[in-house]
Amino acid sequence: MEEEEAPDVICELENVQGLVDALTAVRWKRQQDAVLELSEHGIVLIVEESGCLQAKVYLKRELFIRYDYNARGGRPRFGVSLGHFVDCLNAFSVPAGQSISSLVQIQYPGPDMQLLLKSVDSLDASICAEIRTRIPDTIAWDYNFEPAGANPLTFTVKSAALKEAIEDLEWPGSSIKITLEPDPPSVSLRAEGHGDLQIDFMYYVNSELLVAFQCDHQASFKYKYKFLRATTSNMPSSVIKENRGSKLSIGRGGMLKVQHLVSIAKPSVSHPYADSVGYQQPSRIAHIEFFVKPEESED
Amino acid sequence: MEISLSDNALKTFARCITCLARIGNELAIQVYSSQLLFHTINSSRSAYQCIALKPGFFDAYNVSGNSVQCSVLLKAVCAVLRTPITNIDHLTVRLPDPDASKLQWILDCYNGMRKTYWITCNVEPDIQHLSLDRQKFPSNFVVSPRDLSRLLANFQSSLQEITIIATEPSSLPLDASNEIGGKAVELRSYMDPTKDNDTLLHTQLWIDPKEEFLQYVHTGDPIDVTFSVKELKAFLSFCEGCEVDLHLHFEKAGDRPILMAPKFGLEDGSHSNFDATLVLATMLISQLHEGAASEPLAGATRTHPHTEERNASYMQQENCRANVSSELPSDHTRIWSDLSVSAFKSISPLEERRAQGETILNDDRQREMQRISTMQISGLTSVPGNNPIDSNVPTEKDHGQEPQDAMQDNGQAISQHHRSNWVDAEEDDEDEQDEDDQYIQPTPPYYEEH
Numbered sequence: 001m002e003e004e005e006a007p008d009v010i011c012e013l014e015n016v017q018g019l020v021d022a023l024t025a026v027r028w029k030r031q032q033d034a035v036l037e038l039s040e041h042g043i044v045l046i047v048e049e050s051g052c053l054q055a056k057v058y059l060k061r062e063l064f065i066r067y068d069y070n071a072r073g074g075r076p077r078f079g080v081s082l083g084h085f086v087d088c089l090n091a092f093s094v095p096a097g098q099s100i101s102s103l104v105q106i107q108y109p110g111p112d113m114q115l116l117l118k119s120v121d122s123l124d125a126s127i128c129a130e131i132r133t134r135i136p137d138t139i140a141w142d143y144n145f146e147p148a149g150a151n152p153l154t155f156t157v158k159s160a161a162l163k164e165a166i167e168d169l170e171w172p173g174s175s176i177k178i179t180l181e182p183d184p185p186s187v188s189l190r191a192e193g194h195g196d197l198q199i200d201f202m203y204y205v206n207s208e209l210l211v212a213f214q215c216d217h218q219a220s221f222k223y224k225y226k227f228l229r230a231t232t233s234n235m236p237s238s239v240i241k242e243n244r245g246s247k248l249s250i251g252r253g254g255m256l257k258v259q260h261l262v263s264i265a266k267p268s269v270s271h272p273y274a275d276s277v278g279y280q281q282p283s284r285i286a287h288i289e290f291f292v293k294p295e296e297s298e299d
Numbered sequence: 300m301e302i303s304l305s306d307n308a309l310k311t312f313a314r315c316i317t318c319l320a321r322i323g324n325e326l327a328i329q330v331y332s333s334q335l336l337f338h339t340i341n342s343s344r345s346a347y348q349c350i351a352l353k354p355g356f357f358d359a360y361n362v363s364g365n366s367v368q369c370s371v372l373l374k375a376v377c378a379v380l381r382t383p384i385t386n387i388d389h390l391t392v393r394l395p396d397p398d399a400s401k402l403q404w405i406l407d408c409y410n411g412m413r414k415t416y417w418i419t420c421n422v423e424p425d426i427q428h429l430s431l432d433r434q435k436f437p438s439n440f441v442v443s444p445r446d447l448s449r450l451l452a453n454f455q456s457s458l459q460e461i462t463i464i465a466t467e468p469s470s471l472p473l474d475a476s477n478e479i480g481g482k483a484v485e486l487r488s489y490m491d492p493t494k495d496n497d498t499l500l501h502t503q504l505w506i507d508p509k510e511e512f513l514q515y516v517h518t519g520d521p522i523d524v525t526f527s528v529k530e531l532k533a534f535l536s537f538c539e540g541c542e543v544d545l546h547l548h549f550e551k552a553g554d555r556p557i558l559m560a561p562k563f564g565l566e567d568g569s570h571s572n573f574d575a576t577l578v579l580a581t582m583l584i585s586q587l588h589e590g591a592a593s594e595p596l597a598g599a600t601r602t603h604p605h606t607e608e609r610n611a612s613y614m615q616q617e618n619c620r621a622n623v624s625s626e627l628p629s630d631h632t633r634i635w636s637d638l639s640v641s642a643f644k645s646i647s648p649l650e651e652r653r654a655q656g657e658t659i660l661n662d663d664r665q666r667e668m669q670r671i672s673t674m675q676i677s678g679l680t681s682v683p684g685n686n687p688i689d690s691n692v693p694t695e696k697d698h699g700q701e702p703q704d705a706m707q708d709n710g711q712a713i714s715q716h717h718r719s720n721w722v723d724a725e726e727d728d729e730d731e732q733d734e735d736d737q738y739i740q741p742t743p744p745y746y747e748e749h
Contacts (some may be wrong), residue, residue, distance in 0.1 A: 161410055164382075168414060171378040194341055196401065196417035206411025 008071035009038045010107045011064040012120065016092045018264035019059070021236035022286040023086050025262060026055035029231035034082040035136045035280040036115075038108065040069045047082060051293075053227045058287040063264050065103070068269040076108065079136040080115060088117055088129040109133070129173065145291060151179055153219050154249040155187050156212040157201055159260060160240045162248075163232040165189055165199045172197050175295050176228050179220040180250065185213050191225065211245045221254035231258040231290040238263055254294030262286045300330050300367045300397075303359040305389035311573065312390070313380050314540045315350045320373040321533035322348045323578070326738035327424050328402075330367040335360075339373065345580040346530040347429050356572040356704070358389065367397055370424030379404045379416045386410065398422060429578055431558050436548035438465055438522065440484075441514035441562045444539035448488060450511065450534070455500040460489035462525040462586050465517045482507045483635060484515070487586070489525050513544060513562075522551040535557050536576045552585035 013019060026047050035046045042060040061067040092104045107116040110130060117129040147153075169176050172193035179188040185203035187210065190196070203210045230244075239262060247259040264286050304312055315337060321341030323346070324748060330336075335357075337350040352362040386408050393403040401417040408414070433439075454461065464485040482505040490501060507517035538545045543561040550557075559577040 103644070158410070165412065165414075168378075168381065171375075171381075171416075195419060198414075198415045200413040201413070202411060202413065205413075209411035288621055 002234040006068075006282065008069070008072045008111060009043075009077045009105050010066070010068045010070075010105065011061075012066040012103055012105045013064050014103055015264060016104050018238075018262070018286070019087055020089050020093065021238055021289060022057050022059070022262040022264065023082065023089070024234050025236055025288050026057055026240075027082055027086065027234055027289075030083060032082040033239040034081055034085065035077055036077045036108075037077055038069070038071060041269060044253050045082075049085040049227075049230075052224070053230060053293070054291045055230075056289045058289070058290075069208065070192075073200070077136055078108070078113075078115070079134040080131055083120060083193075084131055085115075091129065092117065094125060098145055145249070145255055145257050148219065148250055149215045149217075149251050153251075154212070154214050154216050154247060155180065155201070155210060156245040156247045157187070157210055158208070159232070159235060159244050161201070161209055162246050163235055163240070165201075166229055167230050168199065169197055170229070171195060173225075175222045175224055177220060177222045178250070178256070179218065181218055184213045185210075185215065187213070192222055196274075212247075219250055221250065221256070223292050224255060224295055227292045235260065236262055254288075256292040256294065258292070260291040262288060300363060300394040301356045301359065301361045301391065302330075302335065304357045305387075308356055308358070309387060309390055310384055311356075311541060312352075313384050313416075313539055315573075315575070316373070316376050316380055318533050318575075319348055319350065320377050322346050322530055324373055325370050325424075326373045326376060327370045328368060330362050330368075332362050341530070346527065347578045348530075348534075348575065349429070350575040351573060353572040354428055359391075364397065367394055368424060369394065369402060369420040369422045371402055371418045371420045375416075375418045376404070379406065379414075379418070382406055382408065382414065390728050394420075431556070431578060433546075433548050433558055433574075433576075436550055436558065437519075438517040438550065439514070439546060439548040440465075440508060440512045440516065441544050441546050442512050443544050444535050446511055446533060447545060448539070450504060450506065451528075451535075452486055453504055454502045454528075456487075458488050458502075458528050460491070460525050460582065461528050461531070462487040462489050464521060464522055464523040465520040465528075465549075466588070468515065469519050472591065481509055483517070484508050484512075489582070489586070490555060512547075521587060522549075524549045524552055524557055525586060526557055528577040530577060530579055531559070535577075537561075549581075552581055552587075553583060556580050593689035594747040640742075 023045065026045070028049070032047050037044045037046065040061070042058065042063070044059070045057040046054065048054045061069075089104075104122050105116075105118045105120045107118070110116040111131055115131040115133055117127075117131070119127045144236075158236060166176075166189075169191045172191035172195050174191050174193035177188075177190045179190070180186075181188070187201040188198055190198040201210045204215045239260060242263065244261055245255075249257045249259075251257060262285065316326075319337060319339045323341045325339060327338040328335070329338070332354075333353070335352045337352075338348070340347045358580075388407045388409050390403040391403075391407075393405065395403070400419060400422070402420045404418060406412075406414040406416075451461075462485075464487065466483045468481055468483040484506040486504040486506065487501045488500070490499065535545060538561050541561060543563055546560045546562040548558040548560075549555075556578050559579070559623075561575055563571045580649040
């Protein structure tokens with residue numbers, strides 16, 4: 001009898017809601033195809049639109065209670081519907097208020113190359129889900145974010161403020177121009193349409209708003225509103241509540257990188273990896289990155 | 300021109316904008332050295348609101364030259380105030396020069412963000428002016444917004460027009476007033492005769508102004524006014540938010556509008572740094588007069604006993620409902636049933652006339668035209684000509700004579716009936732006995748007809 005091959009990845013996660021929040025952050029429309037890439041370091045989920053917007057969710061192996069990687073050769077890549085994936089994960093969520101922990105096992109591939117989800121520590125019943133996968137289309141181009149120059153152009157702003165600003169900028173109904181000024185240190189977001197709106201983040205006005213700012217020369221680029229909105233529209237409420245900052249960087253050619261951090265572990269849950277009560281290690285954080293291509297300049 | 304405001308003034312300012320946006324689409328702004336005026340009028344020109352803000356209302360108030368005026372879309376201003384008021388440190392509105400094409404609205408937020416809106420403005424707006432001296436309205440009442448909201452909650456939320464009927468409270472003898480309760484005011488849902496009202500809830504509410512109103516002034520014959528509910532509720536919310544009472548001035552049905560204003564604590568209101576007025580057009584046809592006007596037609600088309608039967612059945616039903624639900628004394632019920640009978644009469648002749656086909660269609664069109672024409676506020680400058688109405692002037696004049704004649708008859712009838720019932724107790728007892736005998740017999744035929 002031939003011995004069964006071990007799956008490429010078997011991992012177990014304790015807090016499903018955190019994973020759902022992280023994946024929801026990159027869900028900007030109902031039907032979205034995603035690519036999952038597995039490696040010894042963890043899982044990366046990639047979504048893309050129109051060759052102008054790409055988002056990545058980095059799930060390090062430290063987020064999982066168990067992470068067994070057995071793939072040989074190249075890193076496994078497969079396509080999956082993001083909506084289906086999130087909806088299935090929601091089925092494993094524990095209702096709020098319950099103290100029972102829900103341990104979910106994720107396995108790839110299944111007998112028919114599907115993605116398998118299963119609750120494994122339930123005493124009474126077990127939930128299983130199979131998600132059909134597909135061979136991913138070759139990504140036409142990869143987003144290689146390169147610094148704009150010798151010095152980085154970057155700023156960190158409160159996520160809630162960034163979300164509010166982008167929502168307000170819907171009113172003019174046009175593209176958004178982001179301008180970084182070194183003197184005085186400030187960031188401006190401006191849109192001109194049937195009305196004009198400019199939102200300024202002043203570095204010296206409130207140090208809690210613009211947390212960090214690096215800029216040695218003026219930089220200004222335009223981005224389509226719908227792509228910028230995608231970077232914040234489905235930000236989990238936990239990010240707002242935790243008052244986290246989002247980091248924005250402008251790279252070569254105006255490529256914009258927006259980075260959010262989403263907590264995966266429950267703060268109150270005691271975990272062997274935590275050094276002390278209440279402290280949350282960086283390894284319990286999911287990293288989310290958006291890459292937005294600038295609009296072609298008409299000048 | 301540059302003005303700025305913060306804190307409580309900013310909250311009041313936001314309420315002003317919210318109320319104005321529920322009335323019209325365009326905001327006309329006039330800035331003088333003595334005050335700033337906001338105007339708006341709805342698309343059918345049946346509602347006009349003006350808000351005056353004194354320089355003391357603002358943290359900074361700078362006007363270059365004599366005056367500045369322009370207009371902007373209210374939905375754009377609402378976009379500015381989408382930011383929660385609690386997040387705004389202060390708001391600055393700036394027009395760099397009188398010919399500038401955009402009005403600047405600058406929000407400085409507590410979290411350090413600054414939002415600058417440039418709203419396209421029209422520097423040559425067609426500003427409508429409507430000045431009505433509220434002192435010249437013969438009737439008025441003052442009510443707290445919460446009390447009026449509670450009263451309006453009894454009506455269907457989708458109600459579009461409401462009728463207020465006012466009678467003279469001082470005509471009641473002191474003893475009689477105590478017994479009856481002095482319900483001198485009636486609120487009634489308006490039923491548009493040109494529409495299908497089968498699915499609508501018809502509500503009548505009798506009010507004792509001494510209990511429900513803070514102030515009530517009306518003398519003489521009963522009068523009624525019918526106006527839009529939507530704008531009334533908008534102004535009601537505004538007054539409630541500003542924690543002021545609502546003062547409503549009215550005269551009578553016809554070409555006279557009603558006027559609403561906030562009632563500040565002080566009598567003259569001179570210490571307030573803002574004021575507001577809302578003027579609403581009223582329906583041309585009086586609900587009191589229309590009821591009386593249809594009476595001759597009813598008499599001409601039906602046998603006298605039959606009419607009495609229908610009226611008696613309706614009154615019987617009214618009495619039963621009133622006595623069970625509110626335990627009103629029979630004397631009061633009889634008094635207000637007269638108005639109910641008037642309303643009832645106004646419905647049955649219309650139903651009968653519907654069978655006449657072409658005639659009823661013409662009549663419906665005429666009513667609709669009258670309704671549309673009367674929903675424009677009279678006395679408003681720059682009112683455009685209305686050719687369709689002009690072409691019907693002869694017909695309207697002919698039709699107008701009957702209501703005028705009926706008005707006098709109806710007024711006299713109501714006055715006489717009220718006096719006779721309120722003064723002589725013995726006659727009341729006798730009348731009541733007679734009516735009881737009449738009510739019992741015709742009940743079955745009334746229900747069979749339905």
